Amino acid sequence: MKTPKNVVFNEQVELVLPNNEIRLGNVICMDENTTMIQVYEGTNGISLDKTKTILKGRPLSIKLSENMLGRIFDGTGRPIDGLGEIDSDLERDINGSSINPVSREYPRNYIETGISSIDGLLTLIRGQKLPIFSGSGINHNELANKIITDSNIGKEEKFAICFGLMGAEFETAEYFKNNLKENGSLSKVVMFQNLSNDPSIERILTPKVTLTCAEYLAFDLGYHVLVILTDMTAYAESLREVSTLKGEIPSRKGYPGYLYSDLASIYERAGMIKGKSGSITEIPILTMPNDDISHPIPDLTGYITEGQIVLSRDLYQKGIIPPVDILNSLSRLMKDGIGENYTRKDHKKISDQIFASYSRAQDVRALAKVLGESDLSDLDRKYLKFADEFEERFIKQSQDERRSLNQTLDLALEILNILPKEELTKL
């Protein structure tokens, strides 16, 4: 459009269509002649001369209130559960501002999720951002759901979940809603849903809106907030769509060069702040296109987040559920949140030994494929047995089984004892 007077960079725009429908947008680029507006709900029906544009004079923002708990919104933050608008004087810019590194508090409190592979080997820490890397067809939602229902943060009084669904299937959204209803925590959830049939460009807003709400709950009201964002791949694809439409120079696989900065602006909003009791723990879920971990989306995510939980298709097909591929997974904050004052003194040694032995067992498996099992040495056969038992008994865990941390570590020791003592150099 032609640049009007007083247009402000990044301000919110409302487009009023001839039929009085209102669409949201914002200013993304401007010079003396033209102003570019990005419209979040599709440009269908927008005509060149019959559309009125209202400039709001401020960046996109949403109204915030404690009453948001238990409510459902669309991807741009408008209520869709028929319970009316949120009434509040407090309105915040959804882009947020970055937390000053000096003001951050280093996260150290671990969260017991009840899942052995996570508690024992990839300990989740409050204030951490730990994504789940999955593939299409692997049921990662079950794992996310198990974390929500079984983790001990769920039992805290001041606990809330902010859910951002981006391009999610209707079924996925329903699955989470039903499960939350069943365990009675729906009143603690704020849900922002952008379904797969909603305009894809609206997805760009969804995580920002979700996190703005989470920041309010955590740092203003002192809640411990768990933020689940699914699916980040759909988000990144929308970003690419917009970038291409703007005619920007693409970098890897057509994604814009600022994908890293953009993802960081989402992930880095997790954390804890000195002197504030609340926290934001982020679990973004993304499907790796073609199971490729070096694809730009999982790759850049891994560089920003504090570790990753990778799900493996091989394990999934073997019936090992949750199919956590521990060798590819990592929790970076684990080292400072385990050990004597936090979990158990021998925690680190046990997990190091499991990683080393399981990794060795993978080599033996590869060797066994070439030579056949019968030609292996005794020691190698023990490694094979160890790997099988480890997967069957430790990683595999049914939906309703919850293991305490002690149980998890004892189980790990028991399985490690399959190996001869001199192989356990890390214990």
Next chain:
Amino acid sequence: MEPKRITKIDGPVIVATGKEDFAMHDMVYIGNQKLLGEVIKLDGESATIQCYEDTSGMKLGEKVISTNAPLSLSLGPGIIGSVYDGIQRPLNLIENLSGPFIKKGVQVSNLDENKKWHFVPSLALGDMVEYNFILGTVKETESVTNKILYPNKVSGKILEIASEGDYSINDVIAKVELPNKEVINLTMVQKWPVRIPRPYKQRLRANTLLQTGQRVIDAIFPISKGGTATIPGGFGTGKTMLQHQLAKWCDANIIVYIGCGERGNEMTQVLEDFPKLTDPRTGRPLMERTILIANTSNMPVAARETSIYTGITIAEYYRDMGYQVAIMADSTSRWAEALREISGRLEEMPAEEGFPSYLPSRLSEFYGRAGRTLNNNGTEGSVTIIGAVSPQGSDFSEPVTQNTRRFVHVFWGLDRDLAYSRHYPAINWMISYSEYLSNLEEWYEKNTEEDFLDYRNKIVKLLNEENELQEIAKVVGQDVLSDSKKLILEICKCIREGFLQQNANSDIDTFVPLLKQYKMMKLVVDIYEVSNDLINMGIPMSRIKEIGFFENYPRIKEEVTNIESGKIDEMEDEYIKKLNDIEDEYKEVL
């Protein structure tokens, strides 16, 4: 003259048009919010500016005011121990002004203007001063004495110099008369443009070891003071851990740690750890020699591009005082990506993978600022650069890794497989290298045992042989190999687990002095050589394994403390004796 006004806004890139004259790289204040920016392109009456803060809420037609000076740092006492953002604004002052979230347009002074420093003059009236001569000294922290340098390139004569006493950084401490009779007032602070290297008298050969206490580095792939190294590694391979280890334990006087586009929590960790840790050499807290520059991944992208230069300029400032400075830049890939992002907004023609074509020259300029130098004031200093690279998709052939490789002399390639089996530091010994070995030969001879490098070379040879044997074993299985080959595999397992792996979280193993490193190398190599002789005599491997060396060696690093490394010699005598007994036994049978 008519001021320049904003005519275009595209994210962090702004175009301002007007008659007023701007110069390249001038620092400017943009718009009513007075956001900081830098001129990066000039074309007729329009100037392209990169803005260091978020440009939301800016309008067309707002004024842009030039400071008529390039983006400069304030160099003076008080830098050490600070935490700065990418353009030298102290983050704790920003916190005081705007709370835990960073607001934009915050204006703070770079250095504490009220604090009094105890100045001791080292020159007298009438002395002639040249560039970088030391006017006096100030104790900046318990571990570091700041030397106040004469900042002017033109020499002069001292007319007045302050007597010993307490002064703040803006007090005049000297008056100097230049040859043209002009008199200039000097304070303890000098301004230096961030993109211009500080000059020195002469570049020296980098021939002293930067001791890091990390075995795989000091003993296998060492770096000199004044050298350049890169640590490429995919995510989760331990780049940051290794950078932290080096920042904690290397024997530089000053550490500049640049967190460039990385995680906020990592900076917090440094901020929590460093004040608690003590420098093993001075016994003082590590924070007293450290400067942090934090531009986390969610902070503005243009300031990320500058943070690297801010770091190196501060490093050169301390080098000029005669200190050994080491820079850890984590990660240079984020810097390159910031270049790419801005270049894209400028609609420049991209080269490889969207990176601008000037990426290699920028990298070489950066690493070229490292080196050991003789300064104009007679002191010798050095700047060592250790840059982490985060290759996209862990692919070392991507442009940033490849181009960095051309300009650095040490390559510590991190390996994902090693990291997955929790072999840390995950430096892959097959792809890593150090070009300083020949420079350092003399140093090792003088400062460690004479045969230090001989043992080092033997270990590298063994590891190479192991690599080949592993390939064969993959196809035919280990059982088919002869005993002498099996011995190599066993010994190398010891080397890998007992020597190359090092536990950063263990109090004993996190830092290991060279003497212990030497004894550990000597033990494993000597045992190999004696055992190999026995095997050649026909003694079976199973017999040699009975001496218990192979299980015990990996535990030595944790069990023998750094001061009692003599114990390792005792162990060696014991094992050798056991081997000799086996030999005697066999000789009798024969």
